[in-house]
Ligand SMILES: Nc1nc2c(c(=O)[nH]1)N[C@H]1C(S)=C(S)[C@@H](COP(=O)(O)OP(=O)(O)OC[C@H]3O[C@@H](n4cnc5c(=O)[nH]c(N)nc54)[C@H](O)[C@@H]3O)O[C@H]1N2
Ligand SMILES: Nc1nc2c(c(=O)[nH]1)N[C@H]1C(S)=C(S)[C@@H](COP(=O)(O)OP(=O)(O)OC[C@H]3O[C@@H](n4cnc5c(=O)[nH]c(N)nc54)[C@H](O)[C@@H]3O)O[C@H]1N2
């Protein structure tokens with residue numbers, strides 16, 4: 195068969211490459227060689243032809259006139275956004291000769307890659323790039339901006355990223371959507387819950403903001419930010435006190451139930467109600483509902499773990515299903531993320547052995563601003579791809595200051611001249627995921643999918659794999675690892691007998707079927723990858739790592755005396771900063787807003803639609819106020835990562851703290867304090 199790229203017309207299978215749990219199956223419609231329509235694949239077993247508006251409008255991004263077609267070099271002052279086109283030869287020559295000099299003078303650790311999952315394809319996100327930077331001996335990046343705290347927390351309880359199969363939640367009777375804005379961020383979980391609802395299921399949403407998901411719920415429970423572990427401990431208190439626990443399950447499958455029973459006595463409902471802001475009656479109703487409904491499913495979101503205490507919050511909530519024995523019932527249990535089932539051979543893909551045991555330093559991506567400003571052993575070159583740190587990283591003014599340093603040689607590989615690329619010395623055009631071969635493993639629905647290139651490479655753009663091969667060749671790296679094809683790499687990654695769930699997933703089965711499911715089996719009866727093989731309500735390992743062995747509530751850090759907690763969450767029509775530079779998507783989202791409680795707005799003389807200034811010691815923003823009942827007093831919520839626009843102060847991360855969470859060195863975007871006032875020009 196002709197490769198898809200050479201067929202000018204037709205409908206071709208694809209997969210959504212965005213960092214979204216749903217990882218939809220897609221169909222790309224081509225006419226005269228151009229993709230004219232992006233549609234959901236109706237045959238995909240989970241996503242079933244439904245896709246979000248963002249991706250339905252993807253062609254506007256693919257062929258956006260602003261999309262990069264050629265390499266660019268800076269011709270004005272740093273950050274001025276003035277660039278001139280150059281050839282790929284000149285670009286690769288410039289980078290490699292600069293790096294050779296830097297390595298001779300300062301060693302390879304003065305070079306830092308910065309990347310994340312702008313394209314979830316595993317070859318793009320953690321393939322040839324990792325091989326290259328390992329071989330180079332560059333500083334390593336700790337990629338903990340997203341789910342690090344929660345993953346580590348969940349792991350202490352459950353041993354790894356293993357939750358229930360979302361397809362089974364069709365049988366669930368009680369959904370607790372906890373710190374997840376699923377209508378915007380996991381829409382197919384909402385679709386499944388809707389179907390379960392027809393069979394009598396109830397949906398409870400626990401969030402600091404009554405957003406679209408809260409409005410969709412049968413019962414919305416507003417909670418004060420960063421107090422979720424206290425709520426979970428209060429529920430446990432009531433479950434034990436009212437004998438709503440499943441003792442046979444606890445005896446067989448858990449460690450530490452007796453210790454936990456004693457420990458949660460201190461989290462009496464009155465205390466928990468004060469901490470969380472949840473009325474006493476509601477606390478009892480929720481705990482009893484949870485204790486009496488089977489199967490129930492707790493979908494643990496990413497929002498609640500972007501706090502100082504986020505790891506412990508997830509660790510604590512993950513204990514709940516064990517107390518009532520949910521795990522033995524189809525549709526019962528919890529999920530934070532399911533990446534454990536589809537774990538592949540990342541050693542073969544990333545080749546850390548190419549580092550040859552050199553101990554290189556590691557830099558946390560959440561503290562990139564600070565790292566760039568470090569005077570001792572400074573970072574002298576930053577290579578950014580598949581991420582947009584100037585917009586997405588916390589404490590943005592510091593990031594900007596770092597990027598503006600004259601001595602820093604910055605290269606950005608992206609589809610657009612992003613906020614970060616504005617500060618670059620060289621900008622390289624990247625292909626979209628539809629232009630290159632890759633494989634995708636969902637962290638929610640347990641299917642692996644393959645992408646074969648569908649459209650010709652746009653302009654002179656190159657994929658991540660191609661780019662790092664070119665760089666390797668020019669650096670003189672001769673290892674076979676830098677010669678391998680996409681197909682070779684996919685085969686190596688899937689060759690992983692350590693993970694029995696991957697059994698049926700091969701290059702052949704993917705090429706034939708487009709999506710193949712993990713060989714799923716129930717977690718229980720069975721052994722978990724915890725030290726005891728059981729659910730660890732009490733964890734010895736946590737003591738070794740310096741934590742309390744039992745789930746515990748610790749308040750978030752008060753980082754100033756300012757009166758409001760600020761929650762700058764994602765929005766519906768962007769994906770992190772992706773789409774924030776496409777007119778179509780901006781028009782769907784309109785403008786950045788600030789949600790506040792109407793009592794607070796009354797006290798401050800702020801009316802609906804007023805422009806308000808929010809600020810703290812890190813920075814300031816000016817947004818449009820939306821007073822109402824959607825947040826509790828003392829809480830402010832914005833949505834979306836809006837790009838800097840002349841005359842507007844809407845760079846949300848100018849306000850966010852860059853300290854690290856209790857576990858996994860994660861980001862704490864939602865634990866910062868601010869003040870707010872009516873804005874006068
Ligand atoms: N449309 C859209 N979809 C996306 C993304 C996007 O930007 N836009 N981003 C993608 C990515 S990378 C990720 S990680 C996921 C994130 O998606 P989610 O898992 O939904 O996480 P967030 O949207 O960050 O936050 C979820 C909710 O947590 C709430 N929250 C904040 N603090 C607290 C708290 O202390 N307690 C509780 N209970 N709730 C709290 C916020 O108000 C928000 O409604 O979505 C992915 N999908
Ligand atoms: N205030 C606040 N800040 C946040 C969050 C929040 O909730 N609130 N969420 C955080 C979270 S959970 C996350 S995951 C991060 C995400 O932060 P990032 O990983 O930086 O995600 P994006 O903003 O989507 O940027 C991805 C970039 O990759 C580019 N790209 C796409 N495909 C490719 C490719 O194949 N090759 C190359 N070279 N580039 C490509 C896109 O054009 C885009 O510019 O943001 C974090 N920042």
Ligand code: SF4
Pocket residue numbers: 210211212214215216217218245246247248249381769
């Ligand atoms: S962003 Fe999420 S919901 Fe939208 S098409 Fe991609 S995977 Fe599906």
Ligand SMILES: [Mo]
Pocket residue numbers: 213339340341496
């Ligand atoms: Mo994320």
